[in-house]
């Protein structure tokens with residue numbers, strides 16, 4: 001039985017999409033069958049693979065609006081073990097409609113549950129808000145992963161965010177497992193980066209994942225080549241970081257089973 005992992009944070013630009021794409025790809029490299037779902041109307045997952053409007057016929061919006069089968073929205077990106085469903089929203093009104101359809105918080109769970117038989121992991125990239133689409137992801141997920149950017153960060157805001165997520169999960173998904181905080185964009189040359197990482201580990205103890213994703217130019221370049229970093233430069237610190245994360249997720253999963 002596969003596991004649904006939602007990558008969630010209210011804060012923009014912390015590495016949710018980067019983590020979803022690269023965790024998905026790294027798990028696929030480790031022989032796991034992966035479905036990557038974009039719940040963000042910004043459509044960043046498709047952009048990470050350089051997919052254009054003509055290649056995307058339908059996506060999560062059409063699944064929510066027209067009830068089309070998820071299999072009709074899967075895009076073949078030429079990788080056997082990594083399938084993606086984009087978030088196909090091109091007009092502003094459609095984005096509003098997407099969030100409105102998402103007011104049925106159990107919709108994504110209904111859509112994804114059968115695919116836990118097909119995939120080892122379903123990874124969901126969320127928009128930077130706690131709106132209806134993120135609540136759908138929290139309701140559908142078995143576990144959540146919260147990226148924390150190791151540069152601009154507020155301990156107070158993070159504490160508040162976690163309390164809100166806990167309240168939501170108590171209401172909509174009491175069995176939700178907290179996979180952990182993932183430190184992203186860590187730069188060992190910057191003192192503040194070190195301080196934030198230490199503060200996080202002190203405050204949140206072992207809920208902070210052991211893996212630390214470094215700030216690495218290959219990670220930010222890879223989407224412009226339409227590739228996850230591991231397929232762009234396998235030896236880069238970024239690729240090694242995300243492969244390490246995939247291993248950590250696999251080990252934590254087998255320990256919980």
Ligand SMILES: Nc1ncnc2c1ncn2[C@@H]1O[C@H](COP(=O)(O)OP(=O)(O)OP(=O)(O)O)[C@@H](O)[C@H]1O
Pocket residue numbers: 011012013014015016017018019040042044126127128184185186213214215216217219220221238
């Ligand atoms: N480890 C890293 N090293 C270098 N650049 C990174 C790293 N992680 C993310 N980035 C870059 O930071 C920017 C923000 O990352 P990303 O899009 O993954 O964040 P996000 O949380 O999904 O943003 P949004 O909230 O807008 O959806 C992107 O340009 C990405 O390429």
Ligand SMILES: [Mg+2]
Pocket residue numbers: 016017018040044125126
């Ligand atoms: Mg994003």
